Amino acid sequence: MDWTAEAIERLKALWAEGHSTAEIGRRMGISKNAVVGKAHRLNLPARPSPIRRDAEPRPAPAPRAPRPIPAARVAPPAMLRPASMAPQPAPVVAVAPPPVVRPFPAARPRLGSRSCCWPIGEPGTAGFRFCGAEPMSGKPYCTEHAALAYVKPRDRREDAA
Template sequence: MDWTSEAIDQLRAFWDEGHSTAEIGRRMGISKNAVVGKAHRLNLPARPSPIRREAEPSLRMPAQPRQAPPTLPAPTHAPAPPQRRLEERPPAAPPRPAPVAPPAPLAMVRPFPRAASRTCCWPIGEPGTSGFRFCSGDATPGKPYCAEHAALAYVKVRDRREDAA
């Protein structure tokens, strides 16, 4: 955009009225980012963030004066370590938990048809439901799908030169 002196004056006027950058952009027919960039370059006063709004003054808790944490008096002498009698034994280690058996493998609802089956592998229905199945029609040679589903799966790539015209 070419910033004419009229456009800059209009931006300053909207800015002084307190309009948002998006609203200024709509009124001037430019993007919000163009408004933000030009306002930054013109050193216009910063806007309050719409994200970091201050709470209502009546809802705000009154500030409590901070107090220093109480300090304990320094000990005059270090306490002696506890004396251990010779007949005492150290405590025994806690027992180890029993090993957990690995979970059983999950059974598949239906196996995926193999390529050797020469049947269509197109999924029909929602996997995991009782109505889920595969098409199982005769597969097209060299493809995993029947002719109908191969037409859906394989779309011919358009020549980019056709789009250039």
Template sequence: MEWNETIIGELKALWAEGLSTAEIGRRLGISKNAVVGKAHRLDLSPRPSPIRRTDRPQGAQAPAPRVTGPTLAPLPSGPQTIAAPTAPAATTVSPVAIKPVAPRRLAAVAPAAVARVSACCWPVGEPGKPGFHFCDGAAVAGKPYCAEHAQLAYVKIRDRREDAA
């Protein structure tokens, strides 16, 4: 597509009418993206966003204004002194409102129970079928699988020198 003065003039006129970029492209026989690119290069006024609407339903509030610049007060420089907190004023409470609560005792936990033994996460069967489940064997420390499935999942890398021979 070659842009000449007549097509540029038509583009500017259709743009000023407020037509969509797709409609301008149809009328000029070019793509929408070509219209957008040329309008940008000609520095034509931007189109209003089809997403942001100016007409609001009744009862809708205006959006909150955008905050530009710093939102917090600047920190003071130099040494700072912090005032000691003051004691709150004493309040009187009737004895009826205070109910004694029995202290709760935590259950003793054996150290072996604290060390959690994780289960093997190897899938067995086909997901979605009735017999699908996970291996559920004791997992090897630091791995998500049991010893048998860890051998399948973690294959040792062969030495390249073996391939060269």
């Protein structure tokens, strides 16, 4: 946009009337951001916040009294302690027992490079296992599972139709 002298005067007048930047933009047929940018470059006074519309400021919150510290946690200062008084043992604090760690089921033998790695069943259940059949040359799966795993793109389009 070319800011002509008339457009700048109109912007200043609408700004002085207290219109929002969006309203000024609508009235002038320009974007709100164009209004904000030009107002900034002209050093026009800042707009009041649209969020806080009340004229009088809110009173400052009253200061709160500090929270009392339980007596069991506060030790008396050393210089106020009588010399005959021996240091008291620390109070016993109940500690939650550590969480029970359940071991994983007995480890199954790892599949060698010469067995099909196709998972069968739901992992974490007792019936979960791998196929274990003889894999195809250079593939991790047997012939049956390789046919499921390696699908040519043209085969997918034919299946979708």
